[in-house]
Amino acid sequence: MARYTGPSCRLCRRENMELFLKGERCYTDKCAIKRRNYPPGQHGQGRSKTSDYGVQLREKQKVRRIYGILEKQFRAYFQEADRMKGVTGENLLSLLERRLDNVIYRLGFASSRTESRQLVRHGHFTINGRKVNIPSIQLKVGDVIELREKSRKIVAVTDSLEAVVRRGVPQWVELDRDAFKGLIKTLPVREDVTTPIQEQLIVELYSK
Known part of the structure; x- marks a missing residue:
């Protein structure tokens, strides 16, 4: 089964919010967001303004990382949510929550x-x-x-x-x-x- 095996705290810093990926550590002062509240990487503190597409992409990546799902499976959830009755976005969150x-x-x-x-x-x-x-x-x-x-x-x-x-x-x-x-x-x-x-x-x- 494919899964992400890199550093979890890096994901929180990239999305600029606490994703609570490391359990109790996220509630302590050791949380990476509290210590280094900027994106990872050499140019993390100097990133330029994000486009509309970039904002949409970051939101999708954030939700994927919150629920620990890779792209192919996440897209399948979206397609299922789109076929369901009701609001597609809300259907997607319901599927992920369940x-x-x-x-x-x-x-x-x-x-x-x-x-x-x-x-x-x-x-x-x-x-x-x-x-x-x-x-x-x-x-x-x-x-x-x-x-x-x-x-x-x-x-x-x-x-x-x-x-x-x-x-x-x-x-x-x-x-x-x-x-x-x-x-x-x-x-x-x-x-x-x-x-x-x-x-x-x-x-x-x-x-x-």
Whole structure:
């Protein structure tokens, strides 16, 4: 499976905002944005004005990096969102939010989407009682996500669940911390995505 293996903090600096790619580190003074709040590279502090196309491209790259998706898969999500009824941009965000790795992150079982993806790949979760290992599975209303019994002593998971109070759990999911279980109550809507995203720019970019 293709994936990005470079430095995560470089991506945050390139997008000029905290993407929370490294979990708890992003909340400390070690965060790269707090220490070097300018784009990476030799000419990072002297970049010229960005064109309209550049603004659209940066927005698409930012969303891709937030959810940890490569270009081919991201374009497939956009095409699916475009075929769905409703607003294309909002459909796109809903599809991204309903990925299994994102839901696990939102529920607080992992401190970052990268960590949640690894947990899924290693078979630590079940959906409606069935073991899964595909991070991109699309969840639907009523699905129950549960951490397997043998995985409940993983230190990273317990630490993340203790810290979930600071990050908060979205209204469209429900977390039962004692049972290590989560439930999809409703489909996510635009208001549930609190990350500053201008999805219309992505629609304009792919509509050229």
